[in-house]
Amino acid sequence: QVTLKESGPALVKPTQTLTLACTFSGFSLNTSGMCVSWVRQPPGKALEWLGHIDWDDDKYYTTSLKPRLTISKDTSGNKVVLTMTDVDPVDTATYYCARMVIQSVGWLNYYYMDVWGSGTTVTVSS
């Protein structure tokens, strides 16, 4: 059974650095095609893809936040960490991690996030 769970502070002050962890089980991030993505959702708003890390330790980020984001694997092998620097009240959101799969079928590649964590709510306020 694949599970993911986010953890981190509920409240962060503006200009501080936010660090969130995603602890997962039931799959290996060393397996080809396996990735962990981060997605956030401000209150009452749409989902926003933030980035992902893949089995080859390659990282990809959304354009607008790229200078402030870092995604990394923990040495334990079953944890992925999201770091966001210089947070602002607009970064207030529920942050989700999800398993992202790249499935190759013939010459096609299918991408999807099939298992999600329950999310962690982060408020940025002084």
Place this chain on the structure above:
Amino acid sequence: EIVLTQSPGTLALSPGERATLSCRASQFISSSSLVWYQQKPGQAPSLLIYGASNRATGVPDRFSGSGSGPDFTLTISRLESEDFAVYYCQQYGFSPPYTFGQGTKLEIK
């Protein structure tokens, strides 16, 4: 960056009716790159459809996806009470960022 536009923003229907949700990409994307998610209040999103038309494991067959770049459709053939939720499309185009649409809220009429 590819922009996904979902329509309508809100759709009010009754149980038993057919729902048709649209997702339009700002440029061509492969069908294999289009995904639909369902999100119920207070819950994480859940995967419905990947590759534009492939139902995820456990998704009822009243859900179907169709289309090709840039226009895609999610159809729910006969609405049940548990289907009233927000639906998002997402694209995995040639390269990141992998953007979401703004969502369609399906509400009970």
